[in-house]
Amino acid sequence: MTMSWKSWVHITKLDPDRHLDRDAIEIVATSGTDALMLSGTLNVTPENLTELYDCVRDYDLPIVVEPADPSGARFDGIDLVFVPSVLNASHPRWIIGQHERWVRDYAIDWERVVPEAYIVLNPASSVAKVTGADCTLSPADAASYATVADRYFRFPVVYIEYSGTYGDPKVVEAVSESVSNARLFYGGGINSAERAAEMSGYADTIIVGNAVYEAGIDALKATVRAVR
Numbered sequence: 071m072t073m074s075w076k077s078w079v080h081i082t083k084l085d086p087d088r089h090l091d092r093d094a095i096e097i098v099a100t101s102g103t104d105a106l107m108l109s110g111t112l113n114v115t116p117e118n119l120t121e122l123y124d125c126v127r128d129y130d131l132p133i134v135v136e137p138a139d140p141s142g143a144r145f146d147g148i149d150l151v152f153v154p155s156v157l158n159a160s161h162p163r164w165i166i167g168q169h170e171r172w173v174r175d176y177a178i179d180w181e182r183v184v185p186e187a188y189i190v191l192n193p194a195s196s197v198a199k200v201t202g203a204d205c206t207l208s209p210a211d212a213a214s215y216a217t218v219a220d221r222y223f224r225f226p227v228v229y230i231e232y233s234g235t236y237g238d239p240k241v242v243e244a245v246s247e248s249v250s251n252a253r254l255f256y257g258g259g260i261n262s263a264e265r266a267a268e269m270s271g272y273a274d275t276i277i278v279g280n281a282v283y284e285a286g287i288d289a290l291k292a293t294v295r296a297v298r
Contacts, residue, residue, distance in 0.1 A: 075132070075150060075184065076253055078104035079270065079297045082290065083136075083257065083279035084126070085110035086118040090282070092125060097287045099129035102294040107152065107277065109136035111196040111233075116141065123147060136186075138200075140172035145179045154188040154229065157215050160202030186227040187219030191241065192258060195233040209244035216245040220252040230273070232258025234280060239268055246272040261285040266293035 082103040084090065087110045090098070099106065106126055108119060119135070119142060126133060127147055136152040137143040143151055153172075156164040172178065189212055190203035198205055207215070212230070219225040228249050230242055236259030246254055256269045257277030261284070270276050276297060281289045 075105065075134075078132075078275050080266075080294050081105045081107050081134070081255075081275060081277045082282060083107040083109050083277050084122060084282065085279065086115070086122045087113040088283055090125075094282075094287060095125050096129075098282060098290060099126060099131050101287070101291050102298065103131070103278075103290070104275075105132040105134055105149075107134045107136050109134075109138075109152075109279075111138050111200055114138060114142045116144070119144065138197075139168050140176055143172065143176065145177075145182060148182070150182050150184055151179075152184045152186050152227070154186045155225075156188045156190055156197070156201045156203055157219060158189055158204045158207065160204065164201040184227060185225050186229045186255070187216070187223065187225035187252070188229045188231055189215050189219075189245070190231045190233070191237060192232045192235045194235070195231075197231065197233055207241070209238070209241045212241045213244040213248040216252075216254075217248045220249045225252050227255055228252045229255040229257065229277075232256075235259045236261075236265055237269075239272065242269060242272040260293055261289050263292040263296035266296035270297045 080103045132149045134150045190198045191205050193205040216228045253274045255275045256273035260278050261281035278293050
């Protein structure tokens, strides 16, 4: 399971702080998405993470946790832990500081850790506000960050995050042209087949999150069909 993530083209992100009933979760888990990512920026606790995990654990689908801070990480029953470093954050806490605390204070199964180089570009998003991310980047700026992540730091994932809104395809295109080793993830505002098809033309993997809660399960299914 550890290496198969490199073949994923569609990941559905479920937020432990948002509610889906079990019928909806079953539809999500059987939609054809490649994996479920349990992830959120605010109000993610061990308790609500466990509650969500218990709802998805029995499906034949990889389960990934993406913690906002070390307390949100878990390995029990989880296939992989994707760990973000927000490269355009205003404080090194979000690039390496939280990670140092994680290494110091928690037991880590390194075989299941996948580092992500995040480039956050929606100033209204929770992740941008929490990390103080510089969201004014031009396509060339974003591509430069991605090149540093890919060529210098050797991150296996570069993640363009527009969380909550649909991003600029020109930015994603520029980043895709600058990344040669890392896998390019895109997340933000994908709530239709058209948007899924457009961004998957540049990104290796699209992440669909808010659409599950706001546009509905049919929209999620449409995004899956669009990338197949």
